[in-house]
Amino acid sequence: MMDLIAAFQLPFLQNALLGAVLVAVPTALLSCFLVLKGWSLMGDAVSHAVFPGVVLAWMAGLPLAVGAFTAGMACALATGFIKERSRVKQDTVMGVVFSGMFALGLVLYSQVQTELHLDHILFGDIQGLAAADLWQTGIIGLVVTLILLAKWREFLLHAFDPAQARAVGLRVGLLHYGLLALLSATIVGALSAAGVILAVALLIAPGATAFLLTRSFGAMMVVSVAVALVSSIGGVVLSVALDSAPAPTIVLLMTAAFAGAFAHATLKARRLGAA
Template identity: 45%
Template sequence: MTPLDFLLEPLQYGFMVRALVTTTIAAVVCALLSCWLVLTGWSLMGDAVSHAVLPGVVLAYLVGAPFALGALVFGFLAVALIGAIRDTSRVKEDAAIGIVFTTLFALGLVLISVIPSQTDLTHIVFGNILGVSDGDLLQIGVLAAVAFVVLIVKRRDLTLYAFDPTHAHAIGLSPRRLGALLLGLLALTSVVALQVVGVILVVAMLIIPGATAYLLTDRFGRMLVIAPVLSASCSVVGIMVSFWLDASSGGLVILVQGIAFALAYLGSPRQGLLVRAFRRRRHASTHA
């Protein structure tokens, strides 16, 4: 077997092709959104929404509805509950986030535990990318397309909101509405990534690409290009490696993204830890 045959072998299987397409779609839209999440400091909010959709998925299964519908309902519910607790009590936002997402996630775990034993919903928690059907692929593609189009159309307003909400308000934009839009897109995107890596690892796809791109460039426009390209590339590598190693596909996708972040953290031309250390040493030797 030639090296090329070895590389192309996974593409001979339909489930691998669907896994690659689905993961790439999810990776691109998650990476785009992650750029704004990193700038606004909403990493914890991404964690909250991604975990809070679990009971919605379980309930949707029980009534025979699409998983995405239940996940969307509980994603928006989580956002509404966090906002209500923050605005109507002395509890701060970070505490409200912790209360809502842990409670809803626990509810989902309880629901899973009481479902008949022949029903296996653990793939919702840990992901089941190799089991994606054509219907799942269509559903993920439609949801991702909606999120992608809205992000592209509203990118200028969302960027201004992320950098300077006061200025956004001064020119007639509503920071509250833009924040609500971003949260809605977060809920929608969490559903897109749910099938790929499961509830637990969704937050990684929503944070790591944007954080990595943030280390590689100082321009937000470039972040919006670097993050999706990097995320999609890491996803393809992760899926392919999972085939050869017979290991967790979702786990390897996130692991490869984590390795990419570590490389950027150490070797970024401007922000890299090793690069900065080298520059300090060179500067010290020059002025010695």
């Protein structure tokens, strides 16, 4: 235990803990809206679709965040465009679009000499975060968090009933594309710390776990953030203790939290049924 405490006196592990917190809060809040709106696969799609944007931005000498955000929005807009003009369901369209864009990223990556490491893009490098990474993640996370907290009622009504949202005078199109923009920005902020795989888990698991345990949206957001924070911080600490990779360890903890919530909800439903 003393060795573990001493390890976290190292600056790079302190940065890893801070990065985990900065990523966990906005992704957990956003996951609540994605789960309620049925957009969990959209988070998966946009997370994978940023890959070619990252490679193209590196080739053009642009900030990687610019390429990632552009590619993420392109994926989201392409999904909506194809869905509105065909009989194919949205989940099918998202599967085709994100797999195609991710494959494009892999082809581009294999054709250029780049300092980018594929493992860092897929799994993040939370133990290698620099001050610039933390600032970028923190600023994006703060902006996303403030917008979601300020407009959560509008986004919630849009998630449940877009027709009612339009009837009461809300700008449904702005809410729709605004949520997509927040999703893309959140993934960009999480990319350096979390990578593609962990970003997907953070955008789905906390909200899904909280959905099973709560009955109000306010409580759902609180529980979602708590699950993400405990899993992220615990995953970093446990990865040091076990000498494992942080990102997969965090994902395993979130998966365990979801499994526990599912078991609790199932047992509760059986008890109520028996009564």
